[in-house]
Amino acid sequence: MTVTDIVEVSKTKVEVRVDDEIRFALYKSELRRFAIRKDSEISRETYDMIMDEVLLKRAKLRCMNLLKSRDYTECQLVTKLKQGLYPEGIIDAVLAYVISYGYVDDIRYAGSYIRYAGQSRSRRQIENDLIRKGVSAEDIRQAYEQCAEEDGVTAEEELISRLLEKKHFDRQNATYEESRKMVSFLYRKGFSLDKIYRVLGQTED
Numbered sequence: 001m002t003v004t005d006i007v008e009v010s011k012t013k014v015e016v017r018v019d020d021e022i023r024f025a026l027y028k029s030e031l032r033r034f035a036i037r038k039d040s041e042i043s044r045e046t047y048d049m050i051m052d053e054v055l056l057k058r059a060k061l062r063c064m065n066l067l068k069s070r071d072y073t074e075c076q077l078v079t080k081l082k083q084g085l086y087p088e089g090i091i092d093a094v095l096a097y098v099i100s101y102g103y104v105d106d107i108r109y110a111g112s113y114i115r116y117a118g119q120s121r122s123r124r125q126i127e128n129d130l131i132r133k134g135v136s137a138e139d140i141r142q143a144y145e146q147c148a149e150e151d152g153v154t155a156e157e158e159l160i161s162r163l164l165e166k167k168h169f170d171r172q173n174a175t176y177e178e179s180r181k182m183v184s185f186l187y188r189k190g191f192s193l194d195k196i197y198r199v200l201g202q203t204e205d
Contacts, residue, residue, distance in 0.1 A: 001018050001019055001022075001041065001042045001043075001044070001047055002018065002019055002039065002040070002041055002042075003016060003017070003018055003036055003037065003038055003039060003040050003041075003042060004017050004018065004019060004020045004038075004039075005017040005020075005038060006031070006036070006037075006038050009025060009085075012027055012028055012029075013025050013026065013027055013028070014026060014027075014028060014031065015085055016031075016036060018042060018047075022087060023085055023087070024050070024055055024085055024086065024087050024090075025084060025085040025086075026050070026054070030050075030054065034046055034049075034050060051087070051089070051090065055086060055087070055090050056090055056093060056094070059081055059084070059086050059090050059091070059093075059094045060094050060097060060098075062080070062081065062084060063077055063080075063081070063094055063097075063098050063103075064098075064103070066080060067098070067103050067104070071104075071108070071109050071112065072104060072109075073104070073106050073109050073133050073134045073135055074095060074099070074104055074106055074134065075133065075134020075135070076133060076134060077094075077095060077098070077104060078091055078095065078134075079134075081094065106134075106135045106136065106139045107139045107142050107143050107146070108143075109133075109135065110130050110135050110139055110140050110142075110143035110144075111143040111146055111147055113126065113129070113130060113133075114126055114143055114144060114147045115147060117129065118147070119159075120159065121159075121189075121190070122156060122159065122189055122190030122191045123144070123156060123190070124190035124191075124192075125189065125190040127140055128190075156191055156192075156195050157195050157198060157199050159191075160186060160191055160195060160196060160199040161199055163186065163189070164182070164199070164200075167182070167185075169182055171200055171201060179200065182200070183196055183197070183200070
């Protein structure tokens with residue numbers, strides 16, 4: 001295994017490239033410790049020591065520190081670790097570690113988000129938010145089922161009614177044009193047309 005390049009990423013850290021394929025970050029003091037130089041050879045024993053005793057421990061610590069402040073999805077943690085230049089094998093091992101201890105649970109994350117956002121956002125908006133955060137459609141579905149069992153999410157028709165009140169919309173006296181504008185507004189918010197018309201007491205044209 002040959003060190004094909006060493007690129008400085010900060011005053012204290014460098015990116016080490018091995019065989020033009022493997023990339024990982026080390027502190028400059030660790031370069032000296034492992035006698036790593038550009039165009040030098042790395043033995044399998046040294047490489048394994050870097051992976052297992054340095055990077056794996058560091059990546060676990062990085063994840064645990066992140067999870068102290070708030071929950072993360074699996075995808076979000078992977079993104080954070082990739083930003084830290086951890087190799088794919090290290091990322092897989094750390095992710096398996098935090099999942100095995102229940103530190104990361106995408107269904108739990110989705111459930112918490114649904115209970116929080118479900119007071120003001122439509123299901124479609126929430127689902128889109130969670131998908132952007134890397135939560136799978138199946139995990140979102142299971143989270144919604146759990147929230148429904150716990151009564152942890154506000155019914156969408158109730159949310160529509162709240163928005164109408166907030167907008168001071170007079171359902172009884174609104175003109176056709178005012179009603180059409182409100183329907184468009186609610187639809188853009190992610191509510192289905194059948195629920196919008198049901199709350200407005202109207203039928204679809």
